[in-house]
Structures are given as structure tokens and as C-alpha cells.
Amino acid sequence: MATVRLWTDEEVSADARVKAVFDDIRFTRKSDFVNNFWRALANQPALLERTWSSIKEVMIAPGVLDPLTKELIYIAASTINGCSYCVHSHTAAARAKGLTEPQHAEFLAIVGMAAETNALANALQIPVDPEFSIG
Amino acid sequence: MATVRLWTDEEVSADARVKAVFDDIRFTRKSDFVNNFWRALANQPALLERTWSSIKEVMIAPGVLDPLTKELIYIAASTINGCSYCVHSHTAAARAKGLTEPQHAEFLAIVGMAAETNALANALQIPVDPEFSIG
Amino acid sequence: MATVRLWTDEEVSADARVKAVFDDIRFTRKSDFVNNFWRALANQPALLERTWSSIKEVMIAPGVLDPLTKELIYIAASTINGCSYCVHSHTAAARAKGLTEPQHAEFLAIVGMAAETNALANALQIPVDPEFSIG
Amino acid sequence: MATVRLWTDEEVSADARVKAVFDDIRFTRKSDFVNNFWRALANQPALLERTWSSIKEVMIAPGVLDPLTKELIYIAASTINGCSYCVHSHTAAARAKGLTEPQHAEFLAIVGMAAETNALANALQIPVDPEFSIG
Amino acid sequence: MATVRLWTDEEVSADARVKAVFDDIRFTRKSDFVNNFWRALANQPALLERTWSSIKEVMIAPGVLDPLTKELIYIAASTINGCSYCVHSHTAAARAKGLTEPQHAEFLAIVGMAAETNALANALQIPVDPEFSIG
Amino acid sequence: MATVRLWTDEEVSADARVKAVFDDIRFTRKSDFVNNFWRALANQPALLERTWSSIKEVMIAPGVLDPLTKELIYIAASTINGCSYCVHSHTAAARAKGLTEPQHAEFLAIVGMAAETNALANALQIPVDPEFSIG
Numbered sequence: 001m002a003t004v005r006l007w008t009d010e011e012v013s014a015d016a017r018v019k020a021v022f023d024d025i026r027f028t029r030k031s032d033f034v035n036n037f038w039r040a041l042a043n044q045p046a047l048l049e050r051t052w053s054s055i056k057e058v059m060i061a062p063g064v065l066d067p068l069t070k071e072l073i074y075i076a077a078s079t080i081n082g083c084s085y086c087v088h089s090h091t092a093a094a095r096a097k098g099l100t101e102p103q104h105a106e107f108l109a110i111v112g113m114a115a116e117t118n119a120l121a122n123a124l125q126i127p128v129d130p131e132f133s134i135g
Numbered sequence: 136m137a138t139v140r141l142w143t144d145e146e147v148s149a150d151a152r153v154k155a156v157f158d159d160i161r162f163t164r165k166s167d168f169v170n171n172f173w174r175a176l177a178n179q180p181a182l183l184e185r186t187w188s189s190i191k192e193v194m195i196a197p198g199v200l201d202p203l204t205k206e207l208i209y210i211a212a213s214t215i216n217g218c219s220y221c222v223h224s225h226t227a228a229a230r231a232k233g234l235t236e237p238q239h240a241e242f243l244a245i246v247g248m249a250a251e252t253n254a255l256a257n258a259l260q261i262p263v264d265p266e267f268s269i270g
Numbered sequence: 271m272a273t274v275r276l277w278t279d280e281e282v283s284a285d286a287r288v289k290a291v292f293d294d295i296r297f298t299r300k301s302d303f304v305n306n307f308w309r310a311l312a313n314q315p316a317l318l319e320r321t322w323s324s325i326k327e328v329m330i331a332p333g334v335l336d337p338l339t340k341e342l343i344y345i346a347a348s349t350i351n352g353c354s355y356c357v358h359s360h361t362a363a364a365r366a367k368g369l370t371e372p373q374h375a376e377f378l379a380i381v382g383m384a385a386e387t388n389a390l391a392n393a394l395q396i397p398v399d400p401e402f403s404i405g
Numbered sequence: 406m407a408t409v410r411l412w413t414d415e416e417v418s419a420d421a422r423v424k425a426v427f428d429d430i431r432f433t434r435k436s437d438f439v440n441n442f443w444r445a446l447a448n449q450p451a452l453l454e455r456t457w458s459s460i461k462e463v464m465i466a467p468g469v470l471d472p473l474t475k476e477l478i479y480i481a482a483s484t485i486n487g488c489s490y491c492v493h494s495h496t497a498a499a500r501a502k503g504l505t506e507p508q509h510a511e512f513l514a515i516v517g518m519a520a521e522t523n524a525l526a527n528a529l530q531i532p533v534d535p536e537f538s539i540g
Numbered sequence: 541m542a543t544v545r546l547w548t549d550e551e552v553s554a555d556a557r558v559k560a561v562f563d564d565i566r567f568t569r570k571s572d573f574v575n576n577f578w579r580a581l582a583n584q585p586a587l588l589e590r591t592w593s594s595i596k597e598v599m600i601a602p603g604v605l606d607p608l609t610k611e612l613i614y615i616a617a618s619t620i621n622g623c624s625y626c627v628h629s630h631t632a633a634a635r636a637k638g639l640t641e642p643q644h645a646e647f648l649a650i651v652g653m654a655a656e657t658n659a660l661a662n663a664l665q666i667p668v669d670p671e672f673s674i675g
Numbered sequence: 676m677a678t679v680r681l682w683t684d685e686e687v688s689a690d691a692r693v694k695a696v697f698d699d700i701r702f703t704r705k706s707d708f709v710n711n712f713w714r715a716l717a718n719q720p721a722l723l724e725r726t727w728s729s730i731k732e733v734m735i736a737p738g739v740l741d742p743l744t745k746e747l748i749y750i751a752a753s754t755i756n757g758c759s760y761c762v763h764s765h766t767a768a769a770r771a772k773g774l775t776e777p778q779h780a781e782f783l784a785i786v787g788m789a790a791e792t793n794a795l796a797n798a799l800q801i802p803v804d805p806e807f808s809i810g
Contacts, residue, residue: 001538003260003361004374033266037252040259044375047382050462051252054455058244064237069204070245073211077249077389079798080215082352082622085256085263086249087800091543092267102199104544105584108798110205112587112791113193114212114221117172117186119617119790121220123754123783124175125138125762128220131168132227133406136673138766139779179780182787185597189590212794214393217487217757222395226408239409240449243393247386247452254385254482258349258378260357268541271808273530273631274644303536307522310529314645317652320732321522324725328518334507339474340515346478347519347659350485352622355526355533356519362537372469380475383463384482384491387442387456391490394445395408398490401438402497403676484663487757492665496678509679510719513663517656517722524655524752528619528648530627543800573806577792580799591792598788604777609744610785613751617789620755625796625803626789632807642739650745653733654752654761657712657726661760664715665678668760671708672767 007042017045021052028060035089068097076111142177152180156187163195170224203232211246277312287315291322298330305359338367346381412447422450426457433465440494473502481516547582557585561592568600575629608637616651682717692720696727703735710764743772751786 012022022042025034041048059070071094078086091099099107147157157177160169176183194205206229213221226234234242282292292312295304311318329340341364348356361369369377417427427447430439446453464475476499483491499509552562562582565574581588599610611634618626631639639647687697697717700709716723734745746769753761769779 001260001358001533002262003258003358003539005539006261035264035266036261037256040261041255043371044378047375047379050379050459051255051382054248055252057455058248063241064235065207065241069207070241072200072204073207073242073245074249075798076208076211077215077246078253079794080212081250081253081257082797083253083256084800085261086253087798088263088267088541088543100199101583105587106198106200106205107208108584108795109193109587109590110200110208111212111798112591112795113189114209115216115794116787116791117190118213118216118218118221119754120176120186120783120787121172121218122216122757123138123750123762123786125136125759126141126171126175126220127137128223128406129170131170132223134408134410136668136763138674138763140674178776179783182780182784185594185784186787192590210393214389217392219395222393223406223408236448240452243390243449244452244455246393247390247456250389251382251386254349255378255382257352258345258357258381260354263541269543269545271530271628271803272532273528273628273809275809276531305534305536306531307526310531311525313641314648317645317649320649320729321525321652324518325522327725328514333511334505335477335511339477340511342470342474343477343481343512343515344519346481347485347516348523350482351520351523351527353523353526355531356523358533358537370469376468376470376475377478379463380478381482383459384479385486387460388483388486388488388491390446390456391442391488392486393408395406396411396441396445396490397407398493398676399440401440402493404678404680480663484659487662489665492663493676493678506718510722513660513719514722514725516663517660517726520659521652521656524619525648525652527622528615528627528651530624541800542802543798546801575804575806576801577796580801581795591795594788595792598784603781604775605747605781609747610781612740612744612748613782613785614789616748616751617755617786618793620752621790621793621797623793623796625801626793628803628807640739646738646740646745647748649733650748651752653729654749655756657730658753658756658758658761660716660726661712661758662756663678665676666711666715666760667677668763669710671710672763
């Protein structure tokens, strides 16, 4: 259960501000499906608008990193933050963008390895080498 | 300051087991520079061997993800884990593998965006959509 | 499912030490409802007593911050720690203390924004400005 | 040391896009001091613009929560995320907005208590009470 | 639901590489039960092999810390990382290795206390005393 | 630099409430050295008293776990929370209680392994096996 109500399509249709965002989500993604994240944010129209606008700019607009790499970075952050919803939604998004099983395996190995060495470096409190300075 | 002693090259040379790992690090990376992470792990030879062996397999051996993508995944995890040492060492590694300023900017935007939506999804406790099931 | 057994009211009644804490929870909160957190802690009477005593002192006794502000600070910490139970229980508590939808929206925007800039500052490893020193 | 270069005022003045943001920061805050966070983001103008725009909307524009409460929520999130820079900058900001020592003490007690019960609830894996449902 | 398919015993039997790991898990643990963690990793045979090999070396091979202490360290890390699965599986493992209710209570008190003081130290940004240096 | 002032011995001596806690710290630990954590908490006497009282009860009073095991649990939590100060102070405390280099190596391997499998389980979103239920 959520800490806020999830808006149904009927409720969305009755609120012009929320409906405009949902229409743009459907148009941009070329899909009628709008996932629960947006149905929860619908309770906060200004936050809904700002979050969707940022997602469009950061994750959907063409950039210098390819779309699958973007999703893998997103899942890595979501995994370490322990965000169950985000891991599910962005792993599904990565699959839709072509993630193969061997790529997922390699991704998992990297995230696991990073978490392990993060813990080691934090437990050892290793000072940063001056060679890493960008000075 | 670290919670363990960092080994000097002289100390490494005097310990055959540690020296073998350091020699392989230098040979594999084609560089004489060995960073503090390994000098701290030198106190625990078995952990040093296993960690270097895993890093070689996961991060250095050819795989299905390109080397720069691997580093970005690593930095994303390290950033969220708040590992100062790892963020420094892997950002330097990413630069050595060709990370450009626009790519770094895009990476930062994704990690920031992920952290923001992770917090929102956790605060809203949004239930996972059945559509994301791989069932 | 929990990693410990949740005590029923019958079990609580049969244990004088646990019953005393539950009685005080009910008396202090002016409600018969005792949530699962305390039913799980009932397995560890000393921890139950110390935790309830601290919660009373920190969250319930009159202080210099108003009760709703206290709950918002609590939810912010719980969100970032990814504690599903705590986010649920303290969002409910905040609502009981008068949290409005616009206040919740503003709270969510702040927590999301903080998480985003936390990730950016950690990824950029920005040195603390001397101007922030308290001398 | 940072993972990016921090821009000096001279460099900022030479870049119209970055200068526009810095001018607005100075004008909005009524202060000539611009802290390192923005000098690091200056390397990524689009991210700089979007982040400053969001901060203005979320933290500076009048809302339904008072400015000090906003800062306390921000510090709570930053503390749990272990963001040293953010804890420093927002504790300084809270002081500038009137945070007193007794308020800081109460804030610290709440964040510590939340972190403690977060850990307990996660270790006990306590199921959410149906009473907390918002239905 | 998982982000990958969980392998059934039939599927495991049909894949020699995965079957070899599962056989060794059953033989080493002297139990026919293989938990979901390994059934999920079965999709990535190389990661499955490396993870099981590390777990055997770190958690099962005789060492200088007793088996129950090892599990308590593991649960402490898993609790703070908010890994629900790991808290469940390692609390069960600790019980199988003799964890008593009073020991669990003491463990919980320590993890809670550590989380509280971690938050306090991070909020206060306390400088490390030179006396803690290992020189 | 800290976000609060660290109290000197002179300041402590001039405040009866703070002095009482510092006297008890020195008496209990049989040492004149009082580390910065307490000098920072001195600004908040009630929090100082409650925190010291809890530390005495949880970490110093005789219990069912041995003192070194308690410290290792504490360091594991502090490492994952990324609390630099706490990792330093409790690694020093563990050494004072007899932690050997091989024990530290084994501890580090466990914390690293836990962090790795935590990340894997969170990325795979593995459902908890019913066998782990405590019924």
C-alpha cells in the first residue's frame, strides 16, 4: 500500500493540470500505460510537472550517452538506494531498450563488486591518492 | 588517515604473496602506479588476492558492456554508497577511458535524477505495477 | 513476515514487564491501538523499555520544535534509510497531527531535491567552503 | 579535492550562460558569496540551470512550510545520505534562518532516534499495520 | 516478484554448469533446500559460480571468527543496507547456528545504537581524533 | 570542521551537567582521554546524557555477546552507513579489545561480501523464501 492515493484514469481526466502531464507521458512514450509512480505524484501537481519535465530532459531527450547505458546508471543508483519500485520499473525499461541476459549479468557483477569495494574502502578509510586529483 | 597501515613498495617487495598481486596489477594495467586501495588491502593477503582477481574478471576482462559504461555503473553505485575514495578513483579511471565533460554532465544528471525519484518512490511507498513482472 | 514473533494482546497481558510498557503506550497516546513495532520489540523487554522511553522523551514530550515538524524530520530520515515500516507509520502520524496535502507535496519536493543534490555533491566530491565553518 | 574543477569568478564572468545563473544566485540570496556547489556545477551549464531553478522553486519560493522547517528536512536527508558537504551548507543555512541551539539539539535527537528505529524496523522486518493504510 | 526468473529444480538439472553449483551447495550445507538467492543467480552462471565460491571461502570455511559472530556481522551490514531478503536469510542462518533470544536482543540494541550514533556523528561532522590514528 | 563547537576541558569543567557525564566517561573507561564525539554532544546536555547512558547499557555493561563481537557489529553498521568518525573510533576500540589482524581481515571480507550480496539481492528483488519464516 502507498502513503498516498493512486489516481485512476477517471480522476486524471477530471483534473486538467494532471491530465496534461499524463497526456504527454502517453504521447512521449507512445504507450497508453502510465505506471503507478505518476499516479502517486498526481496528488502533487507541481511536483508531478517538474519531475516529468526533468525525466524527459534527462532520460528521454537525445544525449551523448546511449539510452541503455542511461538505464543501467539509473538501476545502479536505485539498487544501492534500495528503491524496490525503481529497480523494477527501470529494469523493465532497460529490457524494453534491448538489455540482454549477458549484459544484465555483467551489470549485476559490476554493481555487486562496486558495493563490495565501497564497503572495504569505507571500512579501511583509505586516503585518496593525490594522483586522482584533477587539479 | 586509514584504519590500517598502507604498505610501501619496500614492504610489498619483502612479501612474496603480496608482491605477486602487485606485480600483476602493474603488468595488467601497464603502469607502475599502484593506488592506496591495494596498499591497504596488502594487510590481508587472501582478501587482496580475491578482490584483485574479481576486479580483473569483472572490470578488466573483455565483456559485453564497454569499459566506459562499466566505470559509469561503478561510479553510480559508489556515489550512492557515499564512498569518497571510490568516486575519486573510478572518476579518474573513467577519464582515462575517455569520459568527456558532456558525458560526465549527463551521468551526473542521471544519478541526481535517480536519487530524487528513489526518494520520492520510497516516501510514497508506491506498489510495483504488475506490468513490470517478468513472470 | 517478520524475523521475530509479534506479540498478541494475550501474550502481552501475561508478561508484567511488557504489559507495563504497553499500558503506558496506550495511556500516553490515548488510544487502544498498539502498532506492530512494539509487538515485535516485546521479545526484547529491555530494548522495548529503552526505546519507548526515548520515543516519549524525543517525540512526545513538549519541546522547541512543533510536533508536525518533528514528524517531517522523522519521515525524511526514514525515507532515505529506506525503512518502509517507518515511512508508513510516521506518515500516518503526521496526518494525525494535521499534515495537509500541500504540506506533504512540499515535503516530498524537499526530500527529493535533497537526495538529488546529495548525490551530486557526493559525485563531485565538493570541498566544504570555509565560510560554513562555525569557528 | 573535487572530481571536477571549481570555477573562479573570472571564469564565470567569461561564460554568459554560467554568469546568468551566478548573477541570479547573488541577486536572489542578496549576497556576493557563491559557494563551491555552484562552482562545481558550472562545468555542466544545463545541470547548473536546472538545479538552481529547482532549488529556487523548492527551497526559496514562499510555500506552506516555513523556511527553517524546510532546512531541517533537508539536513535530515543529507545526514542519512552521509553528504558531508550538504550537512555543512544546510546547517549553516539553518543557522542563518534562526536555528537556535535548543532547536538543533532537538533536531539531532530526532534524526538519531529515527535512524535507530529505522535500523530496528529493518532488522525485525516488521509488517506494516493495515491501520496505516490510506485506503 | 523478482526482476529475473527463479530457476526450478528441473531447469537446474538441465544445465550442467548451474547443476554443479547447486550440487555443491546441497553437499556443503548438508541440506536439499536451496534458497531463492541462488535460483535467481542461476540466470548468470559465472556470477553464480563466483558468488558461491566467495561465500564458501568467507562464511563457511573455518576461520578465526566463530560462525555465529560472522552471521551477526552479516546481518548488521544487511540491516543498514535495507536488504530485506538478506536480513531474513541470515537471521534464519544465525538461528540455525544457535542464536538465542537474548543474543538477538543484544544484537538489535547494538545495531540500533550504532545507527543512532552514526547519524549524530554525520550530522555533527565530528573530526576524527588523532588518537585513533594507527600511525 | 564540525557543525558545532567542540568543548574544551575548561568549558566542560564550568558546566556541572556536562562535567558529570565527562567524569563518568573517564571513570567508566579508566582513561582521561575523552574523544571528540562527546565534546560535540556537550552542546546538547540532554542528548549527551541519554546517549552516554545508552552506550553504557548497550556496549559497556556485561551482556551475552563478548565485547569484541559487539565492536565488530558496531563497525559493520558504521561502515555501511559511511560514518567515517564511527569507523575510526570503533576500529580503535576493537583493537583495544584485542582485535587481531587475521580477525580484522575476516571481518572485512564478511562486510564486503555482505555488501555485495545485498546489492545483488536488491537488484534482483528476490522474494523471501517461506522457509525463512519464523511462524
